[in-house]
Each structure stands twice: as C-alpha cells, then as structure tokens.
Amino acid sequence: MPVISAKRMQDRIDAIVEAASVTFSTKGFEAASIAEIARAAQVSDGLIYRYFANKRDLLYRVLQAFYERLLPQVEAQVAQGVGFEDKLHRLVRRHVEVFVADRGLCRLFLTEVRVASDYQGSAIQDLNRRYTKVLTALIEDGIAKGEVKPDVSPRLVRDILFGAIEHLAWPHVNGDARLDVKASAAAVTALFCGGVCLPVKA
Amino acid sequence: MPVISAKRMQDRIDAIVEAASVTFSTKGFEAASIAEIARAAQVSDGLIYRYFANKRDLLYRVLQAFYERLLPQVEAQVAQGVGFEDKLHRLVRRHVEVFVADRGLCRLFLTEVRVASDYQGSAIQDLNRRYTKVLTALIEDGIAKGEVKPDVSPRLVRDILFGAIEHLAWPHVNGDARLDVKASAAAVTALFCGGVCLPVKA
Amino acid sequence: MPVISAKRMQDRIDAIVEAASVTFSTKGFEAASIAEIARAAQVSDGLIYRYFANKRDLLYRVLQAFYERLLPQVEAQVAQGVGFEDKLHRLVRRHVEVFVADRGLCRLFLTEVRVASDYQGSAIQDLNRRYTKVLTALIEDGIAKGEVKPDVSPRLVRDILFGAIEHLAWPHVNGDARLDVKASAAAVTALFCGGVCLPVKA
Amino acid sequence: MPVISAKRMQDRIDAIVEAASVTFSTKGFEAASIAEIARAAQVSDGLIYRYFANKRDLLYRVLQAFYERLLPQVEAQVAQGVGFEDKLHRLVRRHVEVFVADRGLCRLFLTEVRVASDYQGSAIQDLNRRYTKVLTALIEDGIAKGEVKPDVSPRLVRDILFGAIEHLAWPHVNGDARLDVKASAAAVTALFCGGVCLPVKA
DNA sequence: GATGAATGAGTGTTCATTCAT
DNA sequence: CATGAATGAACACTCATTCAT
Numbered sequence: 123m124p125v126i127s128a129k130r131m132q133d134r135i136d137a138i139v140e141a142a143s144v145t146f147s148t149k150g151f152e153a154a155s156i157a158e159i160a161r162a163a164q165v166s167d168g169l170i171y172r173y174f175a176n177k178r179d180l181l182y183r184v185l186q187a188f189y190e191r192l193l194p195q196v197e198a199q200v201a202q203g204v205g206f207e208d209k210l211h212r213l214v215r216r217h218v219e220v221f222v223a224d225r226g227l228c229r230l231f232l233t234e235v236r237v238a239s240d241y242q243g244s245a246i247q248d249l250n251r252r253y254t255k256v257l258t259a260l261i262e263d264g265i266a267k268g269e270v271k272p273d274v275s276p277r278l279v280r281d282i283l284f285g286a287i288e289h290l291a292w293p294h295v296n297g298d299a300r301l302d303v304k305a306s307a308a309a310v311t312a313l314f315c316g317g318v319c320l321p322v323k324a
Numbered sequence: 325m326p327v328i329s330a331k332r333m334q335d336r337i338d339a340i341v342e343a344a345s346v347t348f349s350t351k352g353f354e355a356a357s358i359a360e361i362a363r364a365a366q367v368s369d370g371l372i373y374r375y376f377a378n379k380r381d382l383l384y385r386v387l388q389a390f391y392e393r394l395l396p397q398v399e400a401q402v403a404q405g406v407g408f409e410d411k412l413h414r415l416v417r418r419h420v421e422v423f424v425a426d427r428g429l430c431r432l433f434l435t436e437v438r439v440a441s442d443y444q445g446s447a448i449q450d451l452n453r454r455y456t457k458v459l460t461a462l463i464e465d466g467i468a469k470g471e472v473k474p475d476v477s478p479r480l481v482r483d484i485l486f487g488a489i490e491h492l493a494w495p496h497v498n499g500d501a502r503l504d505v506k507a508s509a510a511a512v513t514a515l516f517c518g519g520v521c522l523p524v525k526a
Numbered sequence: 527m528p529v530i531s532a533k534r535m536q537d538r539i540d541a542i543v544e545a546a547s548v549t550f551s552t553k554g555f556e557a558a559s560i561a562e563i564a565r566a567a568q569v570s571d572g573l574i575y576r577y578f579a580n581k582r583d584l585l586y587r588v589l590q591a592f593y594e595r596l597l598p599q600v601e602a603q604v605a606q607g608v609g610f611e612d613k614l615h616r617l618v619r620r621h622v623e624v625f626v627a628d629r630g631l632c633r634l635f636l637t638e639v640r641v642a643s644d645y646q647g648s649a650i651q652d653l654n655r656r657y658t659k660v661l662t663a664l665i666e667d668g669i670a671k672g673e674v675k676p677d678v679s680p681r682l683v684r685d686i687l688f689g690a691i692e693h694l695a696w697p698h699v700n701g702d703a704r705l706d707v708k709a710s711a712a713a714v715t716a717l718f719c720g721g722v723c724l725p726v727k728a
Numbered sequence: 729m730p731v732i733s734a735k736r737m738q739d740r741i742d743a744i745v746e747a748a749s750v751t752f753s754t755k756g757f758e759a760a761s762i763a764e765i766a767r768a769a770q771v772s773d774g775l776i777y778r779y780f781a782n783k784r785d786l787l788y789r790v791l792q793a794f795y796e797r798l799l800p801q802v803e804a805q806v807a808q809g810v811g812f813e814d815k816l817h818r819l820v821r822r823h824v825e826v827f828v829a830d831r832g833l834c835r836l837f838l839t840e841v842r843v844a845s846d847y848q849g850s851a852i853q854d855l856n857r858r859y860t861k862v863l864t865a866l867i868e869d870g871i872a873k874g875e876v877k878p879d880v881s882p883r884l885v886r887d888i889l890f891g892a893i894e895h896l897a898w899p900h901v902n903g904d905a906r907l908d909v910k911a912s913a914a915a916v917t918a919l920f921c922g923g924v925c926l927p928v929k930a
Numbered sequence: 931g932a933t934g935a936a937t938g939a940g941t942g943t944t945c946a947t948t949c950a951t
Numbered sequence: 952c953a954t955g956a957a958t959g960a961a962c963a964c965t966c967a968t969t970c971a972t
Contacts, residue, residue: 313480374955682892700847
C-alpha cells in the first residue's frame, strides 16, 4: 500500500513537469536550476530526483509531454482534410502554428535537445519520428491515390518540408521577428505542391 | 617599429584559430577550455586574449575563417554552371559536400552559434547571409531569364533549400549516419526544380 | 521540518565566521581565499555560499560580529563611570584597548572596509555609527548637565576623539609599535577635557 | 653621452608621473593598469619600467610629487601667520583645503598607501612626517613663546589635529558629502585652542 | 516518503613584468 | 633607447546530485 495516493503522486509529477516546462522554456536548459523548478513546483529539490533520474531526464519528460499533446492535434487536423493538398495544407498550418503558440518549447527542442550528442536514438527522436510520420504517411497515401508523383521520396519530402518551416520560423523563435502563420503556411504548401503534386488531369 | 614581424604575428594568430577550430569542432564550445586551445596552439593562455576579445570571439573568428574559405568555392561552382538548373545543382552539391568535408565546423555552427540568443544581428549571421545570398541571387537571375516561375519568393526558396539540406545532413553531422553527396544533391535539386522551374516550351 | 538541528546549523555558521575572522585579520581580505577559509572552518567551499551571499558579505558579517561584541562593552564601561570626565575616560580607555586586543580586526576595518567605496551607507557604517553614538550621547548628556561647554559640536568632538585615537594607534595596528593603553587614554582624555570641559565654578 | 637629452628624459618621466597621478586618483591603484598609464603618457609599457622599479614605486613617486608640492604651501601659510593661533588656523585651513582641491590624491594616500603593510618606514611616511612636522614645530614654538600649555605633547596634538581633520573630511573624500572648508577649519581650530592654548593673561 | 544541507569540481580572464627585437 | 609581444599564476562562484535526518 503506497504511503501517498497514486493521484497525489501523479499531481506532484505533473506539477514538476509543468514547472520545468515553463522554466526551461523561459530561461533555457542550462540557465534553469533544479532549485528554481522545485520552488515553482512547490516541492523540495530532492523530490525531483525521486521521479526523474536527472535534470536532462526532466527535460526529456517535458518535451515528451509536449509531443504527446501535439500528436493528436496534427492527426486530427490531417484527418479533417479532404484530398492530399488540403490535408497537407492543414498539416503545414498546424505545424507553423505550433512555432507561434509554443515558441518557448520549440526553441527548447531546437536549441537544447535535437542538437545534443545523444539525440540520435533517444526517446525524443522517436517521438519526433512519430510526429513527422504523419507527413510521410500522407505522402505515401497520396502516391497510392495517384495524387502525388510516384517517384517522390517521402523521406526527402519530409526533410524539405520540416526543414523549410524550421528555417522560416527560426528568426521568430530565436529572435523577435513576427511569423505570419497563414501566409507562411500557404506559401510553403503552394510552392511545395507545385513540385510534388501531379497536375490535375486535363 | 613593431617588435615582431607581421608574419610571425599572423602565424601565431593562425595557429590559435586553427587550434580553436579543431578543439571546438571536436569537443564543442563549452567543453573546450582556453587552456587546452592555448596548449594546442603552443601559446600561453594570455596571448589568446591579446588577439581575441574572449572565448566567444574566438569561436566567431573560427567560423569567419570557415565562411571566408567557403564563399569563393560556392561562387566559383555556380559560375561554372550553365543555365539555372545546372547552377543550382552545383550549389546544392557543394553545400552538401561541405557537411561531409567540414562536419565538425558545421556541427559547431548549428549547435553552438546559430542557436545562440545573440546570433540575430551578429557578424556570423551576416556571413551566413552572404553565403545564402548566392542562392537568392541565382533565383532572381533565373526569374529574370525566364527559367524560374516569376511568383516564386527567393527568401522562401532559400529557407526551403537550406532547411531541407540541413535536415538531410543532420543525422550525419550529429550522429554517425552516412551522407551520400551525389544522391542527396541530385534528389534535392530534382524535386526542387520540379516545383520552381517553368516547363520548357509550351 | 528542518533537516538538521538549528544548533548544528548555527555552529557551522559560527565556525565559518570565526575562520573568516582569523584568516581575514591575518592575511587581509584580498589575500584570503574562500578555499582557505572553508578549510579552516572544516566546511566545503560551497557551503559558505549557502550562508553568505559572497566573500564581501562574509567580511561584513565578521565585522558585524565584532561590533556586536564591542558595543555592550563600551556601554557598560560608560555606564559605570561617574560624571562626564570619568565616563569619557572609560570610553577612551576601552576604545584604545580594542586596538590592542583586536588589532587584526581593527586593521581589517581600517584597511579594507572603511576605505571601500561602498562603505558610505553600508550596514557596517551603520554599526560604526551606533558605536560612536555612545560618545555623542555622552557629550549631549554632559552639555545638558552643565559639564560640557554648551556650544560644543558633538559631531566635531566625535571626529576629533576617534580620529585622534586612530592616529595614535595606527603605528601599532599597521606596524609593530607598542601602544601604551593607560598613558594614551589618559593623555587624550586630559587634553581633550582641558578644551571642552567648563572650569568648575569658583 | 646620453642617447637622449636629459631634458627629454625628464619630460618623459614627468609625463608618466602626471598620467599615473590622474589615473591612480581616478580609478584607484589596483584598477589602474600600467598599459592605461602608458597610453595616457604617450609612452610604451616597457619604458615605465626603465624609470620606475614597479607599479607601486610609481605610486610612491606620484605621492612624493604631491607632498613636494604641498610642503612649501603649508610652510608659507604658517610663516605668514602672526601668533600661535593665527598660524595654527592657517595650517588647519590649508590642510582642509587640500582635501577639497586634491581629493583624488588624498583618497589615494588614505586608501592605498598609508594602509599598506610596508608604509611604516617608507619614503612616503618620511614625507608625511616632514609635512606634519610643521605642526609639531609650531607647537614647540608656541610652548617656547608661552602661548601653549607647557605640558602639552606635540605628538599627541599632531595625532589629534590630523586625525580629527581626516575624520571630518572622510565622507567628502570617499563619498559625495560636501566639505565646508572655512567652517571646518574654524571649528577645529577653536575647539582645539580652547584646550591647548593658555588663557591670555588678564 | 520528503526534505534541504552539504558537497566540490571546474575555468575564463587580467595584467604586472620581462626581454627579444 | 624604446617597443610591445609574450607570459602564467591565481580564484570566486554555481549548482546538479546525494543522503543523513
């Protein structure tokens, strides 16, 4: 029989992840201290180490929660779309929106996690793959349905699309530039489709 | 009258930049210590501060040297090309090659510099702009010559192209994946052109 | 509930202050290193920073402890005196004694603290004021009781008295000269009174 | 035969001392760097070490020049006075004036030189003694002429007077308090004389 | 289960001084 | 005579992590 209830325990964990999410996003990984996160979560420093192996593990759990929130949203968006181009447009738009809505967490991922030497093969990379998988699946579906050129490489398309959006969003994420969600999404989608979409039959 | 010859002085500076280049590329910016770089350059710690304002300045000078070496190479490649697509292909290929030939410096740039909060507006961003300018100029030239769709945004194209290559190269740069220069360059160029190039002749 | 007892905590703090007191007094503020103080206090370097904001704060706490020990002593001495001149004599004597008994701390105060650019308005200056206040209060009392010339400025008297004693004691504090407590105190008091005391009415 | 003329050499030395005087007074001894002084004196770093043994020696020469400028001024002032009290008043006034006119150099002396462990027995202490000697000589003369109590100790009087003025001037020297020369000099002299001067015969 | 006191490793930077040129 | 390039020692402070209480 647990000394504290499972619910209370989960609340504690959630509070820590939430506090860490805010603190990491705001100040960056290095600049954020465990003591600060503990204070924000109304918890002692030591308790964090009961639930998280170390500071970096905590960072991963923050991003994990982020991805787990994100994934259903994109999937839902794509599911609502009709036809390849519409689905693609929804995916792109949602992705761009994330850079605006969760700027701090995006910066965290790009500056502290993906860049880390242990990213390859990590649980986070796995989540990222599941996220980008929505796109490659969409491409494959498009190929199958004859909406996308059959010789297109889904992996290449994935790199081009996400790479492009990231580059576009970077000045916004890391600096103070504005990001026009609608225009950016439209432009990327259009240019992109012009290349990969088959011309609708005459 | 100078106490030492200009050449001797330049040699010292070069030795420091070279040592820093290797050390930073190998261990990363934070993990590399000034003492270590000084030792590698056969120089005292203090001397580094005669020629470089601080550790970060040294990092910038390393990347500056890198870009100054890079720039003429790309320009020469593009100049040798005939027609938009050939020129583009050469640019893409050269860019992909850099990720293989200078993997350490590329990682350095991507993980330590571009990601820094003071990147926007820095001298390095300026150099980066000059580098990517080769592409936007090429696009503009292509538009002028009727080889590229007139409504294409050079900035968007730039983000798509460099973003895509970066994404493609990342597993190689940060991990141990292989990067097939020829295939990657061809694929990117083809897919890319399929989108932005006007179909020749009606 | 606290992890360690309040007593144990206070013991640690006291040990640090004591070690710092000795080290600072012996070697001076700059020359004393935190590592050295920590070692003397049988404590880790880091612990010092749990209880003291920085090295200078530690210095202040050393002098604070010094003043807090001093203050009741002078007040007691003055309280025991009978009449203005006797009280004054006791105060002067006590003050001179301090220069002998706590030579190291006196030097510390004179060479490192009062001389600092941030002394004005500091907590230490405040303590010093409380200390010298004993004299100005005594003067005011003397005026009220008709033992001291009514036009005498307490602030001026304070500067003269403490300035004089400091000058007298300096060769002893900073060098190796001897300081004859009894003689010095008597001489200062006498000369001083000859000036400020009203001649007893005829 | 010297390679440069003696005059040119002296000019160089003077320039260095002057530059050091300004720099030390403004920024303090530690904060002032040899490189900075050399630049201000339009001279190379190395040259300073031809004429001065080390940084501290330079500091001493700055104060030496200061005292050598001061000495004749006080002596002249005292010489112009008529009778003990007038002479004393002139001396006090001149001394207070110095704290206003040469605040930087006074602070330099009080915070960096007199406080140093090697002050006792130094050339500077010697100069200081020559300076204060003007007062002790004046006292002795006063005693001889029957203007001053015969049992007064000149050394004690010296400590009281200079100690008092220093204490009075300190908030001005080290902080931003104003110092009223006239009032301060008058007050010190009066209080002081009331004690040491014989009442003029009835 | 929870606390928070304790640890201790790790490094960029300055600058007086020297001496090769 | 003059230069200024080169040296290298020295140290406060932070904070992730542990474990006695």
